[in-house]
Amino acid sequence: MSAQPVRLSTAQPDFEARFKALQHWAADTDAAIEQRVADILADVQARGDAAVLDYTARFDGLQADSVAALEITQAELQAALLALPAEQRQALASAAARVRSYHEAQKRACGESWQYRDEDGTLLGQKVTPLDRVGIYVPGGKAAYPSSVLMNAIPAHVAGVPEIIMVVPTPKGERNALVLAAAAVAGVSRAFTVGGAQAVGALAYGTATVPRVDKITGPGNAYVASAKRRVFGTVGIDMIAGPSEILVLADGTTPPDWVAMDLFSQAEHDELAQSILLCPDAGYIDAVQREIDRLLPEMPRAAIIAKSLNDRGALIHTRSMEEACDISNRIAPEHLEVSSRDPHRWEPLLRHAGAIFLGAFTSESLGDYCAGPNHVLPTSGTARFSSPLGVYDFQKRSSLIEVSEAGAQVLGHTASVLAHGEGLQAHARAAEMRLK
Structure with a gap:
């Protein structure tokens, strides 16, 4: 098994054509999925709990007599937290504290009400209030994501949302202890073992058991993304996320095995993930490729990494770091690592990215789990006009005029x-x- 990301150079005559082909991602929706999701949402809207039970049994193999039986109690969440090994419990608490601290600073900076009076005594201002109730979707099934619980629930809590409803699929009834513990740490109000389009429909329309929310956040599969798109307008949503992305902008001073592993860190998500290196040093690019070859056999998810890098990865030789910054802005990546001896020299040139990781020691994975900023980020070039999930997503603003x-x-x-x-x-x- 090998991983050979496409090699490009901005000096090649056909670079622009090959670069555009690299950027292309077929986001076309599957007509069969769209129709199935439309049917599920209509059924949930019409039959409520009964439809949720039917689809949960059909898709997750989880039988229950009532949706109430699918609710995870606060006692169960706390029990999961207390039962964690001490090291996991401490890591979860530390990550949560950093995420909370960052979002509290964010709220102070941009989430407060303000007003003033002009020379005629007229009062003008803005009143910022939290949403009443939000729903957070936490992926389940192939993997468990306690970090997603923290990143969605904590900014909502900091914003002042009084009620946070979590839904998480639990195929065959298998509950992940870390996910439940994260819900306890993050202040989730209620949690249901329901997933898929039926969970989105239940949150959007409300059922006898699942309360209707004002906004739904959190990632999911194609069915979840389609359902969120369809219920937008009835409720708010955060974004429609595409495959995960990383772009490493390197000056050749970082150990090449570090960069190779950083490229792996996104490629291992799924085969459609994209990992790109931009560097003005051709010899360094060769060194990174050698490390890719050396490290790949060690990786448990080597097959996924290899397919991702072979199908969508790229190692791009640029004429300069300035040109690399320009290309990065054109890509507008979800995660952007500035793996440079002097990252602050290049940061002012970077306008479009979901999150910018400055310096060789700032691996993207730290942002995924515990640095503090949110890891729910715009993908597929939408960082040109979108922002990371934040406190502001769980607030609304009313103008004040007197x-x-x-x-x-x-x-x-x-x-x-x-x-x-x-x-x-x-x-x-x-x-x-x-x-x-």
């Missing part, structure tokens, strides 16, 4: 002129009635 009598004399005339210009006489008269 016009004084003096202010009404100034604003009323302006509004009257503009309203008449639009042909909306009632608007104009409402403003004119307040003029002296």
Whole structure:
């Protein structure tokens, strides 16, 4: 088994064409999945708990007499936490504390209400309030993701959301102790062993047992992504995530085995994940390829890594670090490592990335678990216009306006002129009635 990411050079005449082919990812939705999801959502909306039970039995092999029987109690969450080995419990607590601290700082920076009065005594401002209830989807099945629990629930908790509903698939009824423990640490209010499109539908529409939420966050498979897309408007959603991505921008000073393993760290997610290296040193790129060859046989998920790197990976030789930064901005990666002796020299040139990891010691995996910033990030180039999940995703903003009598004399005339210009006489008269 070997992994041979495509080798490109910006000096090649056909670089642009090959680069565009590398960026292409067929995000076309599967018509069969779309129809199946539409049917499931309609059924959940119509039959509620009964539909949720049917699909949970069919897809997860989990039989229950009621959806209430699928709820994980707070006592069970706490018991899972207490039963963890001490090292795991400490790691979970440490990661949660760092994630909470970061998002508390984020709230102070951008999540507070504000107001002021102008010279006429008119009050203007913004009122920031949390959502009433949110749903977090935690993937299950092939793997368990306690880190996803922390990254979704903690910013919601910090934002002040009073009720956090977690759904997690548990095929054949197998519950992951770390996921349950993370829910206890992160302050999840209620948790259900339900997954798939039926879980999204239950959260969006509400059933007799599962409460309707205002927003759904968290990643999932193609059925979950399709369901989130379809219920948007009925509820809010965070984003529609594509395959995971890492881009390493290297100046050739980092040990090449570190970079090879960083590329593996995303490739091991799934075959569609993308790992790219940008570097102006051709000899260093050769060294990274040698480390890929040496390290791959050691990896438990070697087959997945190899397919990901062979199908979507790339080692790109650039003319300079400046050009590498420009290409990085064009890609707008989910994770961007600046593996450089002086990362702060290049950081000002980087405009588009979900998260930027500065310096050789800042492996992307630290951000996934415990550095503090959120690991739910925009993918597939959407970092050009999207942001990581944060406290602001669990808040909404209302404008505050209190016009004084003096202010009404100034604003009323302006509004009257503009309203008449639009042909909306009632608007104009409402403003004119307040003029002296």
